[in-house]
Amino acid sequence: MALKARALYEFNSENPGEISVKENEVVTLYSEQDIEGWLEGSNSKGERGLFPASYVEILKNDTASTFNNNSTSGSRYANIPTGVTSPGLTALSPPAPAQQQPIYQASQGSDEDWDDDWDDSSTVADEPGVVGVNYQRDFDGNGPSTYRLSTSMSKGSNVQQAKSSATVSRNLNRFSTFVKSGGEAFVLGEAAGFVKDGDKICVVTGQYGPEWQENPYPFACTIDDPTKQTKFKGMKSYIAYKLTPTHTQTQVNRRYKHFDWLYARLVEKFPVISVPHIPEKQATGRFEEDFISKRRKGLIWWMSHMTSHPVLSKCDVFQHFLTCNSTDEKSWKQGKRKAEKDEMVGANFFLTISTPSGPPLDLVEVESKIDGFKAFTKKMDDSVVQVNATTNEFARKQITGFKKEYQKVGQAFKVLGQAFELDQQAYSVGLNQAIAYTGEAYDAIGDYFAEQPRQDVDPLMDLLQLYQGHLANYPDIIHVQKGALTKVKESQKHVEEGKMDAPQADGVNERCNIISFATLAEIQHFHQVRVRDFKAQMQQYLTEQIGFFQKITGKLEEALQKYDNA
């Protein structure tokens, strides 16, 4: 009788060699032995291929097992949500179009990440859905090993190659950010590549700890006048944004899809860098002025974060995006292909990082800093959500209720002025006109209230949206850092147990140290731009509000003057 398994969760194949299974579907297994967390078998449609071992339970002795089974394996996954979106995947895909709080939705969805408990005594990186199976494997930190993004590791042709023994446990959940980002591969010494001098990314020790070395040639980039353009003889329309970087002073046209492509490259390349989210996709109304204006503002914020980031601003793909002549189709495609073939992404990115000379970071201190930052981002996310919701409601009230109240007062004064005009006494004329003007002034003030949110609340909300994107990125970044720390602890334990030799453990330690430097530098950068951005935005908000109330005061003063000769 063939070996069977029942799917505990739905799994949708995403790569060649994988097969989809539905929840409760019974699949036939070719072997009980999983390969890197994957089992091979055939589903009820007769398709043959791989699926995650953790998604099924093997049916033994023909007994129908309950879904609340007590096996260790079963209980481990009790927390896996149906559907396989991890926070990492959420971050990879641009936020779904939503009216007000697209990011808020996303970060709410990842509350589990905020609350999960890092168990220091665990020998596995305890992300939800990580199987603690140890594979024995020749661990060779020196020899070059082929590294591909984790999604490509599951491809049939690589499965055998990947099957090897290891002295340090591996995360078998391919959805783990630690795995996906390349963090694990790097810590395990699997990353290898030739780092050109120009690719080197330096972490230096600054006043407040590790930080990215400043870009010695800082630049900015304006985004102007989006214009509607057509191609295929008018069959297709699109909006082109005019980008002018200060370091080239040469304008290039870029479409939203170019931003989208660039964003995907950056996310793929930089595991512990918070790539600012681009404004959300929108299916309808793409050519409406309001939408274009809003998207442009979002892209300006995005660009500001890109150009002010010491690492992102310098990277080749971004420079290609900023400088390649839009009309030179050939060189654009060349650069595009080059970026897509970039070897120094994910795990290999860490190879490019050069840490300050001196002793490695203290692990306990790093962990404490990371935990502090985790708490900070949680609190900041909550407060950003609150400020966003409150100012959004505040704007709505100003546009509707406040406007209405002031205009009702204006209308009442106008009616009073009209009543007074019935009296034809000469000495009443001035008063009648003044009251009529007062009515108009309140009418205008109602309009001021309705127009104001566009001047102050909207820009504030744009900033908040950008930061909600960053805050949604950080759980993944923290995961990578935490995963690396866990690996260090594991390797130390293995050394104590005689399962690993000290140099190997030192290698893990050194590589974890690189990740720690990079993560702390990124956190430092985040704090610096946060303080810069929020200071500037709060100043702008208050300046706008002051101008608004002064405008009202001015209007009322005009009205008051009308009474002087009344």
Add this chain to the structure above:
Amino acid sequence: MALKARALYEFNSENPGEISVKENEVVTLYSEQDIEGWLEGSNSKGERGLFPASYVEILKNDTASTFNNNSTSGSRYANIPTGVTSPGLTALSPPAPAQQQPIYQASQGSDEDWDDDWDDSSTVADEPGVVGVNYQRDFDGNGPSTYRLSTSMSKGSNVQQAKSSATVSRNLNRFSTFVKSGGEAFVLGEAAGFVKDGDKICVVTGQYGPEWQENPYPFACTIDDPTKQTKFKGMKSYIAYKLTPTHTQTQVNRRYKHFDWLYARLVEKFPVISVPHIPEKQATGRFEEDFISKRRKGLIWWMSHMTSHPVLSKCDVFQHFLTCNSTDEKSWKQGKRKAEKDEMVGANFFLTISTPSGPPLDLVEVESKIDGFKAFTKKMDDSVVQVNATTNEFARKQITGFKKEYQKVGQAFKVLGQAFELDQQAYSVGLNQAIAYTGEAYDAIGDYFAEQPRQDVDPLMDLLQLYQGHLANYPDIIHVQKGALTKVKESQKHVEEGKMDAPQADGVNERCNIISFATLAEIQHFHQVRVRDFKAQMQQYLTEQIGFFQKITGKLEEALQKYDNA
């Protein structure tokens, strides 16, 4: 078989000699002949006395008449409202205590007065409920005739005396303002009294037409520090207001009941003068600070209208009220008795009026002016109601919704500041404090919004309330003037028909001319104080609003400055 009548409307007896009847009640009549519009009979309870002829229909031939009868008499009264409150009576009693628009309610109730149609061809003053029965009567404009307020005319003892013949029709509805005010009696030449020089009230011709001669010794009067006082060894408490007139510089204490008494005297005395309403009575909470403060403000407005009125400000009863030493019980009572016995009230008031030398006023022009003013007051009343309702709602919104919205924004900023404080970076401290201060600033602005209506809306509403009182007075004043004009037309007709001799008609004409002068002077005064009051109040309102928005601006500027060193 006894003569019967059926009551068309409910009538409640208010004076000795009258009996009450219910709608549809059948009463027994002693005579079909009414006496000055009153019938004598007994009701179903067996009570014997007088009731208005116009309230019943006489049942003849035992046929039950329908209520929609076609008799001339019946159709005349189709418009009489159930219940017998005329606008005049409403004006006599202080407005009922109500939350927001006591006067609005009252003036709404008298809409019929606004809309009623003056039929110039009618030989009767066409107020609702006026019977057009002509009594033949010796008309002697020279002989002194006893005049009492119309309410006392219905007393049994006076009925026979009042029954006389006249060549000019009389209003038989004792609720007619024209009758009640003494206007009719004066026009008919029934008023008589000795006018002392000091009692003389001059109408002069000013720039804009007839106006009251200015008080040559103008004064004002402050109302300060109401204090709670007790009498009967603390058994009774009351609030005493400290009044200090500028012309005596001597403080007197007056209670609300003194104002109330004075108000009744003034209304009784001055038929075509709009006596400002005193603040409404209130049964509960009389000692609460808010109420006392509000009443004091109302009394200040009232006092301002009293002292600035050329006639009211000078009259004896008001002077007694302002100057009599509060502790001199004896002289207070003397003055009180004197005022209550004043002969120069109602009809006799008109005797005290001295008109400018020169030709009499043109009747058509007077009527046109009165009609214009009637339209004006109607429109002004509507607009005052609207401003009152709107600003009241505006105040409510500021105290609730506006405050809440600003404080929610403040709270959101505070929470953001708290989140930022989790980050212990030195360079973030200034920003954190600035954001926290911004939160407090918005909190304070919320309070500003809640506190503001007391500074601007409340005083505006106090003024509106006072004017609603005036506007409720004018229908009565207009009725008196219109009634007099009607008498003139009637007398002219009688002369044409040979029923009246020319000198008699001239007397009617002259006396009507006096009423016209007085009414136009009062209207002129109303317009002048209206323009003065509304100008001042609008200026105060706008000045307060400007100060309010400047205070907000100042608070926001303070908040903005906190970012300078952040």
